[in-house]
Amino acid sequence: MDLFSALILGFSTALTVSNLAYCLIGVTFGTLIGVLPGLGPVAAISLLLPITYKLVPVTAIILLAGIFYGAMYGGSTTSILMNIPGETASVVTCLDGYMMARQGRAGPALGIAAFGSFIAGTLGIVGILSLAPLLGQAALRIGPPEYFSLTILGLSLIIILSRGPLVKGLIMATLGLLAGSVGGDPVSGFQRFTFGSFTLIDGLGLVPIAMGMFGIGEVLENVGRSSKSEDIYETKIHGLLPKLQDWKDSIWPILRGTVIGFFVGILPGPSVTISTFASYAVEKKLSRHPEKFGTGVIQGVAGPESANNAATCGAFIPLVSLGIPANVTMALFMGALMIHGIQPGPLFIGQYPEIFWGLIASMYIGNALLLVLNLPLIGLWVRLLRVPYNILFPLVLLFCLIGVYTLNSNIFEMLIMVVFGVFGYVNRKIGFDGTPFILAMVLGPIMEKSLRQSLLISRGHPGIFFGSPISLALLGLASLAFIVLLIPTFRKKKEVLKEDQG
Amino acid sequence: MKKTDLLVSLILLALTLGASLEIRNMPIGSFGSPGAGFFPFLVAILLGILTLILLAQTIWEKGKEKATPSNVWGEWKKGTLTVACLLGFIALFEYLGFLISTFFLMAFLLLAVGGRKWLEAIGTALISAFVCHLLFNSLLKASLPAGLLKGLLGN
Numbered sequence: 001m002d003l004f005s006a007l008i009l010g011f012s013t014a015l016t017v018s019n020l021a022y023c024l025i026g027v028t029f030g031t032l033i034g035v036l037p038g039l040g041p042v043a044a045i046s047l048l049l050p051i052t053y054k055l056v057p058v059t060a061i062i063l064l065a066g067i068f069y070g071a072m073y074g075g076s077t078t079s080i081l082m083n084i085p086g087e088t089a090s091v092v093t094c095l096d097g098y099m100m101a102r103q104g105r106a107g108p109a110l111g112i113a114a115f116g117s118f119i120a121g122t123l124g125i126v127g128i129l130s131l132a133p134l135l136g137q138a139a140l141r142i143g144p145p146e147y148f149s150l151t152i153l154g155l156s157l158i159i160i161l162s163r164g165p166l167v168k169g170l171i172m173a174t175l176g177l178l179a180g181s182v183g184g185d186p187v188s189g190f191q192r193f194t195f196g197s198f199t200l201i202d203g204l205g206l207v208p209i210a211m212g213m214f215g216i217g218e219v220l221e222n223v224g225r226s227s228k229s230e231d232i233y234e235t236k237i238h239g240l241l242p243k244l245q246d247w248k249d250s251i252w253p254i255l256r257g258t259v260i261g262f263f264v265g266i267l268p269g270p271s272v273t274i275s276t277f278a279s280y281a282v283e284k285k286l287s288r289h290p291e292k293f294g295t296g297v298i299q300g301v302a303g304p305e306s307a308n309n310a311a312t313c314g315a316f317i318p319l320v321s322l323g324i325p326a327n328v329t330m331a332l333f334m335g336a337l338m339i340h341g342i343q344p345g346p347l348f349i350g351q352y353p354e355i356f357w358g359l360i361a362s363m364y365i366g367n368a369l370l371l372v373l374n375l376p377l378i379g380l381w382v383r384l385l386r387v388p389y390n391i392l393f394p395l396v397l398l399f400c401l402i403g404v405y406t407l408n409s410n411i412f413e414m415l416i417m418v419v420f421g422v423f424g425y426v427n428r429k430i431g432f433d434g435t436p437f438i439l440a441m442v443l444g445p446i447m448e449k450s451l452r453q454s455l456l457i458s459r460g461h462p463g464i465f466f467g468s469p470i471s472l473a474l475l476g477l478a479s480l481a482f483i484v485l486l487i488p489t490f491r492k493k494k495e496v497l498k499e500d501q502g
Numbered sequence: 503m504k505k506t507d508l509l510v511s512l513i514l515l516a517l518t519l520g521a522s523l524e525i526r527n528m529p530i531g532s533f534g535s536p537g538a539g540f541f542p543f544l545v546a547i548l549l550g551i552l553t554l555i556l557l558a559q560t561i562w563e564k565g566k567e568k569a570t571p572s573n574v575w576g577e578w579k580k581g582t583l584t585v586a587c588l589l590g591f592i593a594l595f596e597y598l599g600f601l602i603s604t605f606f607l608m609a610f611l612l613l614a615v616g617g618r619k620w621l622e623a624i625g626t627a628l629i630s631a632f633v634c635h636l637l638f639n640s641l642l643k644a645s646l647p648a649g650l651l652k653g654l655l656g657n
Contacts (some may be wrong), residue, residue, distance in 0.1 A: 409645060
């Protein structure tokens with residue numbers, strides 16, 4: 001299918017009344033959740049994931065994608081107005097965004113964040129159009145050994161970039177692999193770790209665990225904090241449309257942030273967050289007045305905000321072309337697709353063109369909706385921020401509980417969610433990061449299947465993983481990543497990055 | 503933090519042992535023909551090794567640990583109360599039904615954890631329960647149990 005026909009298919013799919021409506025719901029709900037401190041896109045997607053089960057697959061994915069980049073945008077609003085990042089990818093925006101607000105320039109900060117995100121999102125979509133089909137074609141040539149090595153590389157990067165000491169990241173990943181093996185063996189169907197429970201026959205379930213660890217766990221951590229209302233910078237927000245000088249100062253940071261964000265977003269791990277730090281560092285390095293960064297320069301908002309939206313687009317590429325989720329959000333997307341009986345991977349674009357191209361078109365429409373709707377709605381988000389957290393959190397918990405119950409009307413799944421909520425909460429307190437656990441749980445079955453297939457092909461000889469150049473290169477990259485980590489200078493820089501993230 | 507690492511190491515060792523006992527009941531197969539227990543077996547070995555490394559690190563760094571004052575109960579109190587509310591909700595959800603259990607959940611969380619005033623908590627809990635009932639049962643057609651209100655709500 002040529003690109004023009006594909007785009008026609010995509011827009012004709014995305015521009016139906018119901019898909020437009022769900023795109024609007026997704027970006028609005030995503031922005032709402034992104035605005036609320038303590039809840040990020042993972043929690044937002046987890047909350048609405050059960051609702052998507054009643055929708056057709058393309059509509060479900062459009063809704064979830066809208067939530068994802070809506071949450072990215074919403075997070076920047078609290079960063080600029082309250083100096084509190086709505087989610088980790090908005091941490092950097094606090095540095096200059098809040099200072100701009102204090103100087104009476106909240107409007108241009110919010111405006112350039114919105115426009116920058118729109119431009120980055122649009123260009124990021126072009127990137128997906130270019131790379132995803134190519135990567136999908138290349139992926140058809142890789143076999144079980146290469147897939148196994150790819151999952152090793154993906155998991156390695158996630159572990160290395162996780163918070164906390166390396167050994168704790170490895171332990172969490174290993175626990176995730178074990179959790180992923182609960183249920184029927186993917187090859188023979190043999191029941192593993194089910195202890196006679198019907199609920200566990202299909203495994204622990206990605207949705208209850210993700211909602212538990214990232215929804216309930218987040219709330220449990222936040223309720224323990226002070227309930228004093230935060231300072232919202234009190235000023236009438238005006239002048240949302242950036243002036244000519246603002247555009248002159250921002251256009252190159254936006255374009256650079258887009259490129260950085262897109263390519264970093266493809267990498268596994270907290271790539272969206274990393275892209276914002278990378279963009280900020282680049283802008284500061286290239287600026288004629290680096291000493292002004294942190295005092296309210298628009299480049300400090302334009303670059304990172306563009307980077308995080310472009311990274312959102314980049315993160316889709318490994319999922320749709322290789323079937324490998326690059327982060328927890330993509331793992332939830334993967335879960336949503338698999339619940340509808342769709343396996344993302346090299347054959348995804350060819351077998352489900354209406355879903356892939358419909359998703360691409362809806363991302364463009366969603367970015368436009370975000371720009372048009374959210375600037376006028378800023379006043380509403382500010383009012384929402386005044387609602388005390390100790391009134392909001394019971395609603396969030398309730399939505400989590402009901403959301404899980406609607407999956408299979410199973411009380412036991414609610415219990416699994418609460419247990420993993422406690423697990424996630426305890427992990428945060430004692431220095432373990434939940435991200436490797438979730439990713440390992442999702443990648444584990446893929447890793448196991450490709451490992452066993454490879455060993456069957458080679459009749460037990462592990463040399464099969466080193467015989468293929470692609471597999472060898474992937475394993476080499478994974479090893480190199482660990483070696484680099486062990487070098488003291490790089491370890492020190494990683495600690496600084498983690499402190500900034502934490 | 504180090505005491506917790508010691509406790510975590512012991513829990514992980516127990517988990518590794520438990521998993522190993524369960525894996526004994528699975529067909530492990532061989533390298534040439536891996537069975538259902540092959541992958542969990544490798545993972546369990548890895549977990550055991552990593553846990554021993556964590557334990558060794560914890561014991562090695564024990565001497566360097568500075569005593570820090572902790573207010574463990576203060577930090578964990580609200581979280582514990584919240585979890586207790588959630589477990590109570592789950593236990594009574596199908597018996598009491600969605601509407602009644604939601605009301606009690608919201609009321610307890612707002613009062614005991616949120617520290618809101620009685621009237622405000624009860625009012626908010628009532629409104630939330632009814633709005634959520636409309637949203638989930640009427641609008642989204644989720645099949646939530648009516649419980650004690652079965653005759654009234656007809657579900």
